[in-house]
Amino acid sequence: MTEMRGYLAKVARSDATVLVTGETGTGKERVASAIHAxxxxxxxxxxxxxxxxxxxAxxxxxxFGHERGAFTGAMASFPGRFAQADRGTLFLDEIGxxxxxxxxxxxxxxEDRKVTAVGSVRPRAVDVRIVAASNQRLEELVAARQFRADLFYRLNVARIDLPPLRARPEDIAPIVDHFIAEQxxxxxxxxxxxxxxxxxSMRQYSWPGNVRELRNMVEALFIDAPQDRAVRLEDLPRSFRDLLASDRSAGAPERERLAEVLRETRWNKVEAARQMNWSRMTLYRKLAKYALDPEGDDQD
Incomplete structure (x- = not known):
């Protein structure tokens, strides 16, 4: 993600229109806020x-705004979102x-950089930067004739594609640390x-809700969180424990998880057995079964 952050900073310093794409929960609004800031x-x-x-309707x-009395219920004039964002940034979320x-x-x-409020005949110049976002690939909507090609080309000047959290498990630890520090x-x-x-377990979970789901898990943890010690799987609310356990049993190899725990604990077998919720005898059987040993493992 270091490369992504560097590109985002370059995009932000320009005044180009930006299109941000990514699954729901990947942080598109945060990216828009960062670009503006x-x-x-x-x-x-x-x-x-x-x-x-x-x-x-x-x-x-x-x-674009409306004048007072422009339609039934228009008791006062309203400048519109473009006018509100004048000399700033307008974030158009879910533009697809x-x-x-x-x-x-x-x-x-x-194209014109002008808006005309409903009920008015005088166009108003607006100076805004557009950041648009979609959880769909607009190219596919264009091909399906559900999105205008000319509008897509107007928006697709600087492009930021946010990968889902499951594609970047190495980012989970720093993101969790950030959310815990925040809370x-x-x-x-x-x-x-x-x-x-x-x-x-977190790295092996598929995170269908992406970063938003991870934030929710951390916030739920704080309802009854232990303090002054490391957080364990059993400290999570049952709903999240069940999510992690079901996803792990469905797809993550036991050997891979055990090897990661051993590396993290620097081959402290007592601690590794505790974290795996095994007896020491079970741990030794698993070590033999998977042919794991300190000399053959990369402990960095």
């Missing part, structure tokens, strides 16, 4: 819009859900880091 518009506003939540009013008519209107604004600071607690067995 690290970019030339950091002093301006960051306005976030969930495109999937805007009804087609209200798209122009929500995005936008209706075709709305796509055409958005494209026109991106410790917020709640004035002293919850420790995960032990080797719990980390091994």
């Amino acid at each position: 690290l970019g030339p518009r950091a002093a301006g506003p960051l306005v976030s819009v969930n495109c999937a939540a805007i009804p087609d 209200l798209f122009e009013s929500e995005m 859900e936008m209706a075709p008519a709305a796509q055409a209107k958005l494209l026109r604004v991106l 410790n600071s917020r709640l004035a607690m002293r919850v420790g880091r995960p032990d080797a067995a719990l980390l091994a």
Whole structure:
């Protein structure tokens, strides 16, 4: 992820339109916030819009604004999201859900850099940076004629594809450490880091909810968390323990998990047996079964 962070910083320093793609929960909104904070518009506003939540009939009013009395119920004027984001960044989340008519209107604004509020005849110039995000690949939506090709090319200037958490298990430990530190600071607690067995289980889990699911697990841990010691699998709420256990038994080889625990504990067999929830005799049988020994293992 070091390479990804370096590219993100370069993208942020430019003023280019950005398209962020990734599965739900991979952190697209955090990326948008980072791009804004690290970019030339950091002093301006960051306005976030969930495109999937805007009804087609209200798209122009929500995005471009409306004048008082422009339609029934318009008791006051509203500037619109583009005007709110002027000299800043407009984050368009789930842009793949936008209706075709709305796509055409958005494209026109991106080309002209002007909006006209509903009920007005005077266009207003807007100066915004666009960061768009989707949990779908827009190229596939274009091929299926569900997304405008010309709008896709307008958005796809700087591209950031966020890999799912299951594809980068090496990032789990630092992410967990960050979330635990964040919660410790917020709640004035002293919850420790995960032990080797719990980390091994986390790395072997598929994380369908990605980073968001991992954050939820850490937050749930703090409901009844032990303090001043390493966190163990049994410290997690049962729902999360069952998730990790079912995923591990379905796909993760026992030898691989045991080898990781042994490396993390520097071949302390008493601690390894405890973390694997085995007796020492069971541990010795498994060592013989899998032909594991300190000399043949890379302990770094």
